[in-house]
Amino acid sequence: MSGRGYDRYDRRDNYRGRGDYPQEHNTNPGAYHRREREREHERHNPRGQNSGRGRGGGRGGGGRDNEPIRFHDERPDRETQDDVRRVEKGTESKASAESANGRPADKGKDRDSGANRPTVDSLEDNLPLRPGYGTRGNDVELWANYVALNLSKDVVFYRYSLDIEKELDNNRGQSMKTDPKSAPGDVSVGTGKKRPAGMKQAEIIAYLLDDAEELRAGCKNGTLATDYRDILVSTQPLVKLEHKILFVGVRSNYIMEPCRIVLKEPEDIPNPLRMSDLLQYLGSTSRSEAPPIPKNVFSQILNIWLRHFSKSYELGDNSQAVVGSKGYAIDGRTKLPRNHRNHVARVSIGLGIDAVRGYFSSVRLGAGKAWINVNVTHGTFFQPLRLDKWIVESGLNHPSQLARLQEVLKGVRVRLRHRTAEVSGMKKDIIKVISGLATAQDGVPEKDQQRRPEYPPRFGGNAPRIGATCSQAQFYDKDRDRYVTIYDYFYNDFRNQGYNLLFVLLPRDGPELYNLIKAVGDVDVGIHTVCMLESKILKKPQFDQQHWDNILLKANLKCGGVNHKLKFDTSDILSRWRTMVVGLDVTHAAPGARDTSHSIAGMVANVDSQLAQWPATISFQPHESMEIVDDITSFEQLLEPHLKRFAKANSKFPEVLVVYRDGISEGQYDQVVAKEYPRIHEVCDRLYSVARQQPPLISIIIVGKRHHTRFYPRRKSGADNKGNPLPGTIVDRSITSQFLWEFYLQAHEAIQGTARPAHYVVVVDEFFGPTFKDPRNMPRASPPYQNAADVLEGFTHALSYALGRSTRSTGVCTPARLADTVCDRARCYTGAGVAREEVRIADALRDDMFYI
Incomplete structure (x- = not known):
């Protein structure tokens, strides 16, 4: 397997050539744009109103000057491929000597309390060991959207935590201390104030990197990077700093209170962090060679280094937006490559919202190598309009929609711009009165008025009397033909008739009517319902065989029927145990x-x-x-x-429970x-x-769908008619861990676009590893099954065809779906x-x- 990047990327040259900027912009664009905003701010706010303007040069360079990391879209060299093969072969042979893990004990503890959140790398040593690699099937060469990250074993990192303290307030007699490990918005005990969070906290750290001369002097020959939250990474050791600085957030037109930032070395993870330890572990074949520092700390530092430049650019220039691991160019200036001319970077989707193209990037640690996973992504952003114009564009300008407007705009940053002209002290005349406000005379009976008012004529109000009377009144029993609700229709007409299945024809598509029918049928009455759209049943000129097949497959399943049976090699797992x-x-x-x-x-x-x-x-x-x-x-x-x-x-009761757990992120494996x-x-x-x-043997497999890994066949012989790998493609090496039992499975054929494989990770294994270590328990097939990895991969692939309402395979296995x-x-x-x-x-x- 080879990694492929979408675009050639060089940190030093990536942003050059965008407009006619001076050299200062090219060397440090974030600081350049912020100083431009400060100069503009001072023109409207002379000295004495806002003071304490930031000064100094860059924010540590983010790897631009002494650059230890560069990556391109070249295929891995022969040495890289040999390293990966060596690790895979060594791990497979080592698997028989190490335990396949029974019931885990004392799981779910993150060894690094200073990390933002646990990752799969931090849990790898506690999860079941890979019993080997899959051997069945035909080999196929694939491209992956992974770029090899060539790390030097001589690189050393130092990690520090940033402790932000608000200066003592003499008026209130108390100070606010923030805990960098608490979530944004948490209130410190005994202070009653909130810690700086979000953009405010990021700007405080940005000014620290720009203005702290001691900090720059302490890292004179090195580089700095930060996540703009609570972690600072350096390539040189830094002395403890405690200094008092006045910060002014000019780009948001507010003044920040004086803050003091203290750099502290984490007590749980001692410095330094050597890349040589990580590279030795990635190339090892035994868990006993684990580095003294948890792997997730290394991946966290590399991700901070990777995203530092884009985050610093976002703070200095509104053309960038960074959301977690995703970056977007929101100013529309980004030019796409020539082979992407049919695509646009930003497009309006209506209601005052734009869809913006961006990129996802994250460091992944694989077998023998560190990789960067890069993928195209899209996000939605509010259009940068004046607020009143945006309200009109969004269609939320009716008085009845004020509550919805408030809900939509909650958390949206709005910049307030004042006019520079002076306003006189004259009172403004009232030129508009809000209708509907009650007055003292509203609702007063007419007899209390001095004069009888003249009302405008009403329709039918002055109709002449016709003198007709009704001598023999008769009343109509409306209960016989009254308006029938959906509940009454089900309850009275069908519940007592012995029906157990209803075909419902819907006049329109929408959740309101559909939800009501399902709620009444499933919860209140107890009748199976199959909903069909009138437009697809009555208005089609030709008979749609596929549509009716799907409806009948659903109906048969609801009635307890069997649509199809699977015949697969690992089926004896269901019968023997x-x-x-x-x-x-x-x-x-x-x-x-x-x-x-x-x-x-x-x-x-x-x-x-x-x-x-x-x-x-x-x-x-x-x-x-x-x-x-x-x-x-x-x-x-x-x-x-x-x-x-x-x-x-x-x-x-069953002897074996195989649980496919969906809806779990990597940081929650330990909680499962x-x-x-x-x-x-x-x-x-x-x-x-x-x-x-006896209690059952339990195996739990996490099913991941929201990841950014994609595969592309190198040759047409291994591709379908849309350029995706053939259904049944399994990837369990190279980009995966040599120890963690994980694999990617693309079991389906995508209807359109790029197929997204499912990611399976074994977090508990009491059945597959221990049972199929004995060759006598292997399923009988040709070619023979070699290890438990073959069995689990084949069993999961077969389950992708067990969805009864479809005659095709699904993207994720049937239980999770x-x-x-x-x-x-x-x-x-x-x-x-x-x-x-x-x-x-x-x-x-x-x-x-x-x-x-």
């Missing part, structure tokens, strides 16, 4: 959505070895945005019905092991002890106005796939 495959996912309300209900967990599991029926359970999390299911009550609601259902169909894994055992131990069965569908269906219930306490699937549907 009574295996239950579980899919678990947690969904949250979309950002900015009005539905503020709590997070929803959904779980599916098979009932037999046919993998045809996947009943589901739903549980509402006790808190919002709660990705981890650590409540025992929630796990009892989710897992216990599946175990009892499996025991009813197979006479015994430390919180969810024990809860699964608690539920199983209680049920199995009553049935006098269906768990995500269950969460979406649960969101329909709350969207229809059903309280989460009242969401309880009807008894008639619990054992069926009501959500499909």
Whole structure:
């Protein structure tokens, strides 16, 4: 495998040639643009109003002068490829000598408390060891959007934490001290004030790098980089600094209070951090050769170094926007390469919002090498308009939409610009009166008025009397033909008729009617519903065979049918060990959505070895945005019905639980092991002890979808008609860890665009590694299976074809895909106005796939 970058990148020359800027801009663009804004500010605010203007040169260069890191789009050299092959071969041979890991203990502790968040690199030593590499299938050469990061073993880094303290306030008699490890916006104990956060905190650190002469003198022959939050990285040791500086945030037109910044060496991770230790570990074949510093600290430092320049450019010039690992050129000046002329960097999508093209970049540590993952990404930004014009453009200019406007603009930065002309002291005449305000005479009865007012004529108000009367009044019973609600329609006309499936024809596409039908059918009445759009059924000139096939596949699954059976080599896993495959996912309300209900967990599991029926359970999390299911009550609601259902169909509880966990980021792997894994055992131990069965063997595999890894075949023979790798492509070497059990699987054929593979990481393994270490347990196939990696990869690939409503493979394996569908269906219930306490699937549907 070879890494490929999208564009040639050189830190020293990347931003040169953009307009006619002086040499100062080319050497330090951030400081140049900030000084220009300060000069403009002083022209309107003479000395005496705002003082303490920043001075001095650059912010440490970010690797531009003494540059230890450069990367290009060249394929790796022969030495790099040999190193990767050597590490892969050595790891595979070493796997038999090291344990494949049983039930983990004392997991989930991040060894580096100073890191922003845990990563997969920080957890690698606690996760199951890779039992080897996959051997089955045909070899194929692929490009990956990874760029080799050539590190020098002589490079040494020093990491410091930035402690920001607000100067003592004599009026209030208290000071504010900020904890760099706390989240932005946290209030320090006993102070009652908030710590500097966001852009304000970043600008404080930017002025520190620009103006602190002692800091520049201490790193005279080295370079500095920072994340503009709480970490400073240097290539030379720095003495402890404690100095008092007055900061003025001129680019935002506010004055910052005096702050004092103290550099502290972290107590948990001693300096220095040598790249030679990291390179030795990446090239090793045993975990015992781990470096004295956790790997995640090295990847954190390299990421800080990688993003420092773009973040410093953002602070000095509004043409850049950096959001986490993503950078965007928001000024429209960025020119795309010639082979991208059909693409645009920024385009309006309406409602005052633009879609902007950017790039994602992150350092990844692989087998024998460090890589930079680079991928094209897109973000949405508010158009840089005057606020009143933006409100008109967004369509939120009606008085009834003020609440929605306030919700949309929450957190948006608005720059206030004053006119320079003097305003006289004359009072302004009232030229507009707000209608609708009550006066003293409003609502007073007419008899209390001195004069009878003349009202304008109303329609029908002066109609003449016709003298007609009704001598024999009769009343119409409206209950017979009254307006029928959806609930009454289901409850009265179908519930008692013995129907269990309804085909519903919808007049229009939209969530309101669809959510209501699903809520009434699944929760209130207990009838399966299949919704169809009228435009696709009645208005099409020709019969759409594929559309009707999909509808009938859904209907058959809802009724408990079997659409197809899979025949695959690893199918004996399901029969020899009574295996239950579980899919678990947690969904949250979309950002900015009005539905503020709590997070929803959904779980599916098979009932037999046919993998045809996947009943589901739903549980509402006790808190919002709660990705981890650590409540025992929630796990009892989710897992216990599946175990009892499996025991009813197979006479015994399952011997093996294979859990595919979706919706988890790399920083939460340890929480799955430390919180969810024990809860699964608690539920199983209680049920199995009553049935006098041994607890099951549990394996948990994380399914990752929101990553930025992409693959491209080097030859047409290994590509489909859209230029993507053929379905069934597996990548488990080169860019992956030599120790962590992970692999990428592209099981599907993308309908359009670049196919995104699924990323699978084993975090708990009690079954695959220990069981298939014995060759006698291997599935019987030709060519033979060599190790547990072959078995898991083949089993996961087969599960990608088990989705009953489709005759094609899916991007992620069926359990994870269906768990995500269950969460979406649960969101329909709350969207229809059903309280989460009242969401309880009807008894008639619990054992069926009501959500499909």
